[in-house]
Structures are given as C-alpha cells and as structure tokens.
Amino acid sequence: MDLSEIMISKEEIASMVTRVAGEINKDYKDEELVVIGILTGAFVFTADLVRELDMPVIIDFMQVKSYQGTTSTGTLTIKRDISTDIKDKHVLIVEDIIDTGNTLKALKELLLSRGPKSLKICTAFDKPSRRVNDLTPDYNGITVPDEFIVGYGLDFDGAYRNLKEVRIVR
Ligand code: IMP
Numbered sequence: 001m002d003l004s005e006i007m008i009s010k011e012e013i014a015s016m017v018t019r020v021a022g023e024i025n026k027d028y029k030d031e032e033l034v035v036i037g038i039l040t041g042a043f044v045f046t047a048d049l050v051r052e053l054d055m056p057v058i059i060d061f062m063q064v065k066s067y068q069g070t071t072s073t074g075t076l077t078i079k080r081d082i083s084t085d086i087k088d089k090h091v092l093i094v095e096d097i098i099d100t101g102n103t104l105k106a107l108k109e110l111l112l113s114r115g116p117k118s119l120k121i122c123t124a125f126d127k128p129s130r131r132v133n134d135l136t137p138d139y140n141g142i143t144v145p146d147e148f149i150v151g152y153g154l155d156f157d158g159a160y161r162n163l164k165e166v167r168i169v170r
C-alpha cells in the first residue's frame with residue numbers, strides 16, 4: 001500500500017474552509033448554531049471551521065460507525081452520542097467525507113427525530129459518484145473522484161489522519 005502525490009494541498013484546504021465558513025456565516029447571521037462534528041474523521045475540519053464562524057456556537061461530537069476497511073457496511077452504530085439537547089436548535093452536522101451517503105442519511109433521520117429547529121449538513125469532501133441515495137450536503141468543501149483518500153482527518157484503518165494534505169491510497 002502506497003500514498004499518491006498531494007491531491008489537495010493545505011492551501012486549497014485552507015481556502016475551502018474560509019469559503020464554506022463564509023457561506024454558513026451568511027446563512028445563519030447571529031443565530032446560535034449547534035455544530036456536531038462526526039468523529040473521528042471530522043475532528044480536523046470541525047476545529048478549522050468553527051474558528052471561522054461568527055455566530056454563537058455550541059460544539060459537540062458524535063461517533064457513529066458504518067465502515068470496515070474501505071467498504072461501507074451500510075449499518076449505523078452509535079458509539080458516542082452528543083450530550084447537547086438539540087430540540088428547537090439550529091443544528092449543523094460536520095462530516096469529513098460523504099461516500100455512499102448511508103451514514104449521513106441514517107444520522108439525519110435520527111437527529112431529526114429529536115426536533116431541531118433546522119438541520120443541515122456540511123462536509124469537507126464529497127464523492128457524489130458513489131452515492132446510493134438522494135443525500136446532498138448543504139455545504140460542500142471539495143468534490144473528489146472515486147478514490148480512497150487520506151489526510152486532513154481521513155484515515156485508512158486509523159492511519160494518516162494527521163497529514164496536512166490529502167493523498168490517494170493505492
Ligand atoms: P458513507 O456512509 O458511505 O457516506 O461513508 C462515509 C464515511 O466513510 C466517512 O465518514 C468516512 O469515515 C468513510 N470514508 C468514505 N470514503 C472515504 C475515503 O475516501 N477515505 C477515508 N474515509 C472514507
């Protein structure tokens with residue numbers, strides 16, 4: 001197993017974060033926002049994104065699992081739930097990457113059942129060619145081709161999350 005050359009540079013990632021945060025700031029203005037980062041992959045993106053947000057922000061994390069190696073199992077297990085009550089709150093889910101969309105579709109249904117005032121999805125990366133449902137992010141950082149990528153929080157069996165840039169696993 002090998003890593004490719006840099007696919008997405010740290011400069012491209014930084015400007016993506018600024019752009020996405022700008023869209024979110026414009027949409028929510030001064031409304032309080034509950035940001036739910038999806039562990040483990042979204043910890044890096046969540047940390048960068050929230051520091052660019054202007055409204056009052058509550059940050060929580062949730063850990064779900066639908067992946068083994070490089071194939072989606074399609075089943076969602078909650079490994080860690082949020083401790084924030086999201087009823088009547090504006091909620092933004094922050095994800096590292098959307099692949100089949102199975103994880104977020106199930107998670108969205110679950111969080112909607114708790115009665116938030118609104119619920120939107122923000123992802124650092126999107127692989128729309130792999131989608132098996134109608135899930136679309138409200139905020140998308142960078143659209144990527146059908147390759148397994150690592151870095152900027154994304155892992156291959158736990159490794160490479162700390163890379164500053166994104167590379168392809170071969
Ligand atoms: P989905 O349920 O198929 O959309 O899978 C989403 C989850 O799979 C993400 O949160 C990642 O943890 C993982 N994943 C999907 N594609 C990749 C990839 O290219 N690299 C690393 N993790 C990935």
Ligand code: MG
Nearest residue numbers: 041067154155
């Ligand atoms: Mg993962």
